[in-house]
Amino acid sequence: MSFWEYVGNRHQQLLTDAYQHASAVLQCMLIATLLGVLIGVLTYRRSWAGNLAITSTAAFLTIPSLALIGLLIPAVGLGVAPTVIALTLYGLLPIVRNSIVGLRGVDPSLVDAATGIGMSRTARLLRVELPLAWPPILTGIRVATQMLMGIAAIAAYASGPGLGNEIFRGIASLGSANAINQVLSGTLGIVILALLFDAGYVLLGRLTISRGIRA
Numbered sequence: 001m002s003f004w005e006y007v008g009n010r011h012q013q014l015l016t017d018a019y020q021h022a023s024a025v026l027q028c029m030l031i032a033t034l035l036g037v038l039i040g041v042l043t044y045r046r047s048w049a050g051n052l053a054i055t056s057t058a059a060f061l062t063i064p065s066l067a068l069i070g071l072l073i074p075a076v077g078l079g080v081a082p083t084v085i086a087l088t089l090y091g092l093l094p095i096v097r098n099s100i101v102g103l104r105g106v107d108p109s110l111v112d113a114a115t116g117i118g119m120s121r122t123a124r125l126l127r128v129e130l131p132l133a134w135p136p137i138l139t140g141i142r143v144a145t146q147m148l149m150g151i152a153a154i155a156a157y158a159s160g161p162g163l164g165n166e167i168f169r170g171i172a173s174l175g176s177a178n179a180i181n182q183v184l185s186g187t188l189g190i191v192i193l194a195l196l197f198d199a200g201y202v203l204l205g206r207l208t209i210s211r212g213i214r215a
Contacts (some may be wrong), residue, residue, distance in 0.1 A: 006181035014166065018189050021162030024155070025148045025197070028084055032091030032143055039092070040099025040137075041125065050100045057092040065090065065154045073158055083152070083160035090151055091144040098140030127197030135209055142201045149194040153186065163189045 007014065037178035039057075043049035057187065060068075080145045106129050130137075156164030163186040170182030 001178060001181065003181050003184060006050050007185055010185070014163075014185055014189060017163045017166055017186070018193060021149075021152055021164070022193050022197075024083055024161050024178055025066075025087065025145065025152050028087035028148060028152075029091055029141065029145055030160070031084070031088045032144060033095055035088070036092050036095025036144075037130075037137060038141070039096050040103060041130075041192050044100045044103040049205050050104075054097050054100065057089075057096045060089040060094055065151045066157060069154060069158045069160075077206065078159040080160065082158045083155035083162075086155070087152060094140040094143040094147070095137065096140075098136040099133065100145075102136035103129055105136070106132045135205070138201060138205050141167070142198060145197050145201070146194055149190050149197070152192060163187075163193075174214075181204070 001009075036057075039053050040050075043053040068086050068089070071080050072085055076082055076085065110128055110132070111124055114128045119127065152160075152162050153167055155162060156168045156179030166182050166189070167188030170179045170184075170186065173179045173182070
């Protein structure tokens, strides 16, 4: 059976796996973005705190994804839970780092001007600093999403959702007629999803970043 015949026969299952894969990555990115930006906001003013935040989140990336998911299984079981925890932890570093870099890069004169017109610290953060730091934060989100697209495939090891199941089935049946088709369809599906997500972030950037900042 050719690759395209295989895709045609299995398109419904492949679409379901692709939807689950995209949904898992999107949900984990939302959690990682909220946590990452919050950590950045809490630590960027102090050099030691920012460095500690970056070092701590970087430590998660030193743990092989298969090992981390395996360690989570006894604690939270199989399925969605270890997938969400692992992907969220892996997605933190680019967002935390870029949040700190972006917030530290805001022109101090603009913050002083906001203070001069009576803005509170919270108002300065929400209306001046975070909007100006948004471009590097969005870049961090894009990088994290691309990483998680690939890592999410490993979640199939813990009965997690997504296209990784197709890849693992193919690997488990190497030598059979459709083994290569299974691995290839899962891999290409992940690549396509990654490109679609990245295009979405480009559009989001155009909608949320003012021309003056982009320039």
